[in-house]
Amino acid sequence: MTVERDGEGGGGTRGSGTENGALSQETGPEEPAAGCSAAPSTERSIGQAGGVSGDGAAESAAGERTAGSPAEAGAAGSVGQARGVAADRRVASVAGEYGVVVGEVSPEAGASERPADEAARPGESPDGFDFDEAVREVEALEHEYRPPTAGAVSNVVTAVAVVVLGVAALFGALSLGFGSARQPGPGLWPLLVSVALAVLGVALLLGFRRTSDAEKFSHSSWLVLAGLATMVVFVAVIEVVGFEIPAVLLCFVWLRFLGREGWRMSVLTSLAVVVGFYLVFVAALAVPIPHLF
């Protein structure tokens, strides 16, 4: 637990490091779609722009400007050229970006290429925006108290469960009959999906050592089981005794035992909540939910 937390504590600073190269990924793939003249050289030039970031004058030419028209970008481009090669490169990348801005990117073609590139395996170039890493940091920041990752056993069990589900669905689909391509039967589509599921499950099984995003079940997982139990009790008895008593019990267990609130607070809040529910759902909205009173 401690180790995990230590690792994530630095999320903020690590984040700043990896996000550096995003621009190159951002602009690169869309330039052809936008038809910008600066496109061919851009991919490389952005990569190098990082190296010239010390060049104060050149940087200010490109950096200070606000978003505007491509004409503006072009004008800035000429300023850049006057200041030297480094600035030219930088402006080329900016112009490419404006190409993206004004170009009508059809949501199918141009659009779909980009996430593919962004989501693809990181770390090719030292400058590449490590998207997976950034997402992981976002998640780490969200769950600062996340339990440690699960071991190999848990990963294998998960993958096997997926394969079993796929194979079971496969047999189910076969028994439905898949007809022919000309006359598709009810089992054709489930058959295709279950084959895909089984194959993906096998792939997950083969890579079980590399999965690190599952969490270990800890002693606090019992809290979840207890929470589920209160819901099962609720649904089991609701048709017999109405919703009020199981609702009070559910609320009380969640407050007192799962939330560690005080006794008084738990009892009073549970009663107040259920009275509120009664007033809203039964008295005001007349929902036909089974009720005692």
Add this chain to the structure above:
Amino acid sequence: MDLTPVLDGFGVVFQPTNMLYCVIGVVVGMLIGVLPGLGPAATIAILLPVTFGIEPVTAIIMLAGIFYGAQYGGTITSVLLRLPGEASSVVTVFDGHALARQGKAGTALGVAAIGSFIGGTVSIIALSLLAPVVASFALDFGPPEYTALALLGILLVSTVSSGHRLKALIAACVGLLLATVGRDGFTSAERFTFGNLSLADGLDFVPIAMGLFGLGEILYNLEERHRAVQAPATVANVWPSKKDLRESSGAIGRGSVLGFFLGILPGGGATLSSLAAYAMEKRRAKDPSRFGKGAIEGVAAPESANNAAATSSFIPLLTLGIPANATMAVIFGALLIQGVSPGPQLVSEEPELFWGVVNSMYLGNILLLIMSIPLVGLFVRILRVRATVLAPITVLITLVGVYTVNNDVFDIVLVIVFGALGYLMKKLGFDPGPLVLAFVLGSLLEESLRRSLLIFDGDATGFVTRPISGTLLAVFVLVAALPAVRALMKRRAKDKELV
């Protein structure tokens, strides 16, 4: 372009009921944005039963308000407490909280509010121009095109949105399988019902979404303790100075445009665009080292981008009928429940609904701007309501709410089952988003596939020879194959190094 339906849309917005629900949506959105734990997808899922009693336009206006309201709400806690209420506000923590520690929390919040407003508004205008064009282009789409489009949408959402690609695809396949439960539309054969009469009509979307997003998240949060919240310093002087505005204006402009485009992409959305906008600003900056130490652009860009993306992610939903992310999948479900099937015909056949929802976003963004700043103090006070008290209330709302949909106890059983599944999925690293998305697209996908096969007389090459579906499938193969190719190239590069 005929402007009459656009103007009629304003008439829809200014009906008192719709304005009221717009306000409710935006306020609820900001609230859940402030509270860590439940995200917009979960909140919208839990509120689905509420939408049954109201008009479709009104319902979607409210749900949309929740979605973009949440983008701003998350900012408040990011800045004041270093506690992002939403995933899309995580990057705001870096500079927003640094500014707060320098006593400039008000400036950060003010710039974020203005950025959100501009980003949202720019995005609505662009949406109004772009959406009818996309819709008219897509009007000619037949079953083969829809097959390819739905497949591509599911693949993109699974591979782009979050961590483990393989697991996301597995979740999507499970969603597709769940969609086949019930009577087959073509042959009336019962599939995977196991003789259960309640399953004969298929699984309902509401318990699945409420269980996976709502209960699943609550159960998951039971285990993980959120950091104790300390009362933040008082927020003074929320109006940013002219200098701050000048410094952030470029970032707001760039963030808005970037957010708009990333929001359209399936799997893009608010989180990705805020990350990308932050990275872009840092990359452009004269002195990147200022970032993380209170650079105002580091707040302005991601906040503009996430609101722009929240708005533009309505484009694929309203024009193609393909939701671009998990929240849109839930809104898609809400529309289907209301008897509205989103698609290219929506703009022309239900202009009141389309323009009513789109134009309500102008109002929502104005509300965000004028309410957010005076209400900051209230939102901070709400943070003192403990998660332990909110959790059982939310559980009860879910259990009772799902019952009210069909007045059927079986739905409560289903929501608990999917709640448990949602918890297990989160625990084991599976994102429930692709499952829900694949579930809502599942029947459309199967239907178009089988119709296409009938059209092609069993010849599957027809998918490839039609230009649009062929292109879409080519992109599909490209996206699917890219990670493998990259991995291979990487391995080869490594081998070379070894030699």
